[in-house]
Amino acid sequence: MKHQPQTLNFFQQVYTVVRQIPEGRVSTYGAIGRYLGAPQSARMVGWAMNAAHQDPSIPAQRVVNRSGLLTGKHHFPGSQLMQQLLENEGVKVLNDQVQNFKEILWYPSEHLPLWENPL
DNA sequence: TTAGTGACCAACT
DNA sequence: AAGTTGGCCACTA
Numbered sequence: 001m002k003h004q005p006q007t008l009n010f011f012q013q014v015y016t017v018v019r020q021i022p023e024g025r026v027s028t029y030g031a032i033g034r035y036l037g038a039p040q041s042a043r044m045v046g047w048a049m050n051a052a053h054q055d056p057s058i059p060a061q062r063v064v065n066r067s068g069l070l071t072g073k074h075h076f077p078g079s080q081l082m083q084q085l086l087e088n089e090g091v092k093v094l095n096d097q098v099q100n101f102k103e104i105l106w107y108p109s110e111h112l113p114l115w116e117n118p119l
Numbered sequence: 120t121t122a123g124t125g126a127c128c129a130a131c132t
Numbered sequence: 133a134a135g136t137t138g139g140c141c142a143c144t145a
Contacts, residue, residue, distance in 0.1 A: 010141070029127055033140085039128085041140040046126035051142085065127065072126030 010036065014048040015055065017108050021062040024090040025106035026098055028066045035108035050075065061085040068101030 017032050029042040038044065045063070049072060052058040061082045065071045073082035073096060083093040092099040 042127040043125060044141045047142065049126055075126055
């Protein structure tokens, strides 16, 4: 039986954080990466999402880029599935842009006010 | 093995 | 103000 490389742990951590995102809220690649101690590895978080596609328990639709843009929608089956999933949770999306983005944005360290997060 | 790429972000010019 | 470049980690060719 093979042992999983430690580096793969990073992906698992990303998945764990993503699963913590409540319904009706969204988070960003950068925020997650920062929380995991890899502030400049936002791309890795997106890559983790790509690999997470095999795990339906991961709400990848709740992860958007720092602008609130659904950059990853193109990777979902269908054309507007990501947007539809978000709207189904009460998140309004217009033209691939999350409305009230700052208000529904959720950080792993949620005890901090959103507007004071530098990022 | 080296090199290139990716659902991004921030710094620098 | 806008365009370019570097960087991070894992995966594929």
